[in-house]
Amino acid sequence: LRTQVELAGALRRGQRLEAENLTLRDDSASAKLSQIIAQSPAMKSVLNVVQRIGPADANVLITGENGTGKEVVAQAIHAHSQRKHNPFVVVNCGAIPDNLLESELFGHEKGAFTGAHAQKRGKFELAHTGTLFLDEIGELVPPLQVKLLRFLQDRRIERVGGTQPMELDVRIIAATNRDLKRDMENHLFREDLYYRLKVVPLEMPPLRERKEDIIPLAQYFLKKSCKEHRKPPVALSPEAEGALLMYRWPGNVRELEHLITRSVVLSSRAILKPSDLG
DSSP, X not given: OHHHHHHHHHHHHHHHHHHHHXXXXXXXXXXHHHTSOOOSHHHHHHHHHHHHHTTSOOOEEEEOOTTSOHHHHHHHHHHTSTTTTSXXXXXXXXXXXXXXXXXXXXXXXXXXXXXXXXXXXXXXXXXXXXXXXXXXXXXXXHHHHHHHHHHHHHSEEOOBTOOSOEEOOOEEEEEESSOHHHHHHTTSSOHHHHHHHTTEEXXXXXXXXXXXXXXXXXXXXXXXXXXXXXOOOOEEOHHHHHHHHHSOOTTHHHHHHHHHHHHHHXXXXXXXXXXXXX
């Protein structure tokens, strides 16, 4: 009888913990959206799309200049999907050498090539039941474009050096700053792959086209930087805000974040002036 009571208690504790975990996951989804500053019409439109496509399982192609927040939006889509409890795996296709990228994506069998001393699971396997975010998809070389297209068609992969196909359940979100239509015309990117990825297109606006977000973003980064670098609270003077609004931001949100961080670290003022912004 005592054992039954202990088991019942453990079961109730397990159910309570699971309920708490689900609440935390739902809060996490809200947190992902709250990280996206959206006072401008352009970004409100992006958030509207994110909330509508999140629960769907369609592939998404996010386009936009470097530094516009494509990965943050991809995380928000995942957080609002039915896969939110499962892995979100990121691969930067432009940061990995071509001769290593195939193994990184699809894994390899032991002895598949020189140096393959053990079997390795690729990013596709790690993302099973979750989302795979392929950043800089325009950098993918043609042979790997073929393998990606094959996965999108039959949802199977083979490890490098393997002979047994594996069925995987992975949602693909891709992103690029390149003009893929021009790359298709120049035979650098496959047209059939482009349309497989672009089931739902989502274009990120550059920061210069969302001026209403510049000051709220700057204030968000001020609080974040002060906390991370253990600095007292810092604010922007009206002149500093005016300078931020006048600038063109070729590096977009990433450039703004780096500028604010640098200003917080280097300045000793409680109120930042234009000269503190460099």
